Structure formats: C-alpha cells, structure tokens
Amino acid sequence: MSIEEFYHLFYEDLQEVYQDSKELESLFFLLTTHVFKCDKTxxxxxxxxxEKIEDYIYKKLIKKLWELKKNRPIQYIIGKTYFFGMDFLVNEKVFIPRPETEELVSWIIQDHKRNSENVQVFDLGTGSGCIGITLKKKLPKIRHIHAVDISPESLFIAKRNSKFHKEKIFLRKVDILQNLISLPIIKKYPVNIVVSNPPYVRISEKKLLHPNIFQYEPFQALFVPDEAPFIFYQKILSWIKKKFTGVLVCVYFEINQFLHLDFIEFMKKKGFRNLEIRRDFLGFFRMIRAIYYQKT
Incomplete structure (x- = not known):
C-alpha cells in the first residue's frame, strides 16, 4: 500500500467518528509524523x-487507525501532546491539555513578563505539569513552582515532563478537596500566582462531550456533581484566604462556560473582587482572573 492509499483509507474509516475535515487532517499528520518519525513537510x-509503505510501518499505522476508530484520543495513541509548541508526555492517567488552557497560561505570561523575580506559582491539579513547566520556561525568573495533584500517576508523568524540559518544579501529592490546607507556604513572596484548571464539567453535561473524552480521559479530572459544580474552587479560595495575608495573590481559573455568570457571583460572595473574565478562541467565557489582597 502507498501512503496516498492509506490517506484515503484513513479518511474513509474515520469520517463518521470525526466529521470535521480539518480535525481529520490534523489527526492524519499527527499520526503519520509520529510513526514515520519525520515532519509534516x-x-x-x-x-x-x-511512496510505498513498508510492511512494519503499515502494521503500525493500521493498529493505530483501529484505535482511533474506537475513539481513543490521538494524544494517548502517540503518547504525547503539544502545548505551547512543546512536547508533553501523556497517558490515560492524565487529562489531555487543551488549547483553552494555553490561553490561560498566555494570560499569566502577559501579566507577569515584566516582573516575575519575586513571584511564586501554585499550580493546583497539575496533571501532566504543562502549566507549571510552561510558566517556568517562559518566565524563568519565577522563584518557585509548586505543583500538586491527587494522582500519583499524574505526578509521575509531571516529573518526567519536568526532567524532559529541564525545568525544576516542586511536586507534591495533595487532595484539593481533603487536605489542601496542609500544603505548606514555605516562604511568602510579594506576588503569588494561583492557577487551576480543576474538574468543572457537571455529570449532566457528559452527553455534550465527544466520546473520546469521557471514554478514555480520567473521570476524576473531568467531572463534578451537578449539585456542587464549584466544589474545587471553593476549597482553593478558602485556602487562599487562610494562607495569604499581606501579599498579593493573582488567581487564574479555567471555568465552565455554561456557569460563568454564576461563577462571578460565587467569587464575589467569597470576597474576591477585581474580577476579569475572558472568552476562549471559540468565543466561550472560559477564563477568569481575580486579584486578592488581605492586610495582615
């Protein structure tokens, strides 16, 4: 079989699963560049x-095509994803970083690029470590990146990504819902960034997701009860109010676009003002920033 023939087979087999032609094209090049170990050109x-495909390459391609037909995300198939133009290792124990999260990180970089020397970051629910590692890469003067997650498997992947990118972040196993309060603040810096993309999809919204998300990505990284959609944010905000006095805290959250108005009211009730909300590249209200300062 030639690669052109595989190209047509690829489209024929997947057009019912992925109806967007641009997404199909992206999947094709992600798969083939990975298997052939070359670039798109x-x-x-x-x-x-x-060109004809060698037998052993053909077998690899067909196996991975079969996995795509079963809705397995391409990132898990090739074992990596791209975030801010960089490779990050991922597997089924880790939530796949999304372009919306790149926008959240870009917002932080823009806010702090001129002065990041006396800043520390708390990346809560780090997953693959992509947020903390990218911030350290793009803002190298940041003093410390503290990255926490409940999953040992996620922390293992985050550690591998940290080593791969040669960026030191401090990883710690912490359950945000149970013992975030135990996370020590070793030193208070004048500016502290708290960033989180916690679970925020309500169980009732599961039907709105593509099957490749809820069939393969970790449930605990995605869903929250319908009756308590802000449960993670509530714990994080309570922790901030108890732990940070006399210093500036810049809070950046990714949020549920269907609840953005409720979320603004929730933040205000918790005593967080100076709110700014932004749309993502699809036009949904997806990100919010709050500036918090409490006198000692």
Missing part, C-alpha cells in the same frame, strides 16, 4: 510521490 512529499 516530509509526509506531504511522500504523498506527492505516492
């Missing part, structure tokens, strides 16, 4: 020449 040249 090389794949395009192979297509134009109608």
């Amino acid at each position: 090389t794949i395009i040249l192979k297509l134009s020449k109608k």
Whole structure:
C-alpha cells in the first residue's frame, strides 16, 4: 500500500467518528509524523510521490487507525501532546491539555513578563505539569513552582515532563478537596500566582462531550456533581484566604462556560473582587482572573 492509499483509507474509516475535515487532517499528520518519525513537510512529499509503505510501518499505522476508530484520543495513541509548541508526555492517567488552557497560561505570561523575580506559582491539579513547566520556561525568573495533584500517576508523568524540559518544579501529592490546607507556604513572596484548571464539567453535561473524552480521559479530572459544580474552587479560595495575608495573590481559573455568570457571583460572595473574565478562541467565557489582597 502507498501512503496516498492509506490517506484515503484513513479518511474513509474515520469520517463518521470525526466529521470535521480539518480535525481529520490534523489527526492524519499527527499520526503519520509520529510513526514515520519525520515532519509534516516530509509526509506531504511522500504523498506527492505516492511512496510505498513498508510492511512494519503499515502494521503500525493500521493498529493505530483501529484505535482511533474506537475513539481513543490521538494524544494517548502517540503518547504525547503539544502545548505551547512543546512536547508533553501523556497517558490515560492524565487529562489531555487543551488549547483553552494555553490561553490561560498566555494570560499569566502577559501579566507577569515584566516582573516575575519575586513571584511564586501554585499550580493546583497539575496533571501532566504543562502549566507549571510552561510558566517556568517562559518566565524563568519565577522563584518557585509548586505543583500538586491527587494522582500519583499524574505526578509521575509531571516529573518526567519536568526532567524532559529541564525545568525544576516542586511536586507534591495533595487532595484539593481533603487536605489542601496542609500544603505548606514555605516562604511568602510579594506576588503569588494561583492557577487551576480543576474538574468543572457537571455529570449532566457528559452527553455534550465527544466520546473520546469521557471514554478514555480520567473521570476524576473531568467531572463534578451537578449539585456542587464549584466544589474545587471553593476549597482553593478558602485556602487562599487562610494562607495569604499581606501579599498579593493573582488567581487564574479555567471555568465552565455554561456557569460563568454564576461563577462571578460565587467569587464575589467569597470576597474576591477585581474580577476579569475572558472568552476562549471559540468565543466561550472560559477564563477568569481575580486579584486578592488581605492586610495582615
């Protein structure tokens, strides 16, 4: 079989699962560049020449095509994802970083790029470590990145990503709902960034998700009870109010777009003012920033 023939087979087999042609094209190049260990330009040249595929490569491609037909995310199939133009290792124990989270990180970078020397970051629910590692990479003067997660498997992946990118972050196993209060603040800096993309999808919204999300990605990283959609944020805000006095805290959250008005009221009731909410690239209200300061 030639690579051109595989290209047509790929589209025929997956067009019912992925109806967006641009998404299909992206999946094709993600898969083929991974298997052939080359860049997109090389794949395009192979297509134009109608190059034959070696048997062992063909078998790999067919196996991974079968996995895609079963709704398995391409990031889990190739074992990595791209975030801020960088590779991050992922597996089924880790939530796959999304473009919306890149926008949240970009907001933080823009806010602090001129003065990050006396800043520490708390990345709560770090998952793959992509937020903390990217911030350390893009704002190298930041003093400390504290990254926490309840999952030992996630922390293992985050540690591997930290080593791969040669960026030191402090990883700690913490259950946000049970013992976030136990997270020590070793030193208070003038500016503290608290960033989190916690579970925020209500169980009732599961039907709105693509099957490749709820079938494969970790349940505990996605869903919250319908009756308590802000449960993680509530714990984080309570922790901030108890632990930080006399210093500035910049809070950045990714939020449920269907609850953005309720979330603004929730933040205000918790004593957080100076709120700014932003839309993501799809036009949904997805990110919010609060500036918090409490006198000693």
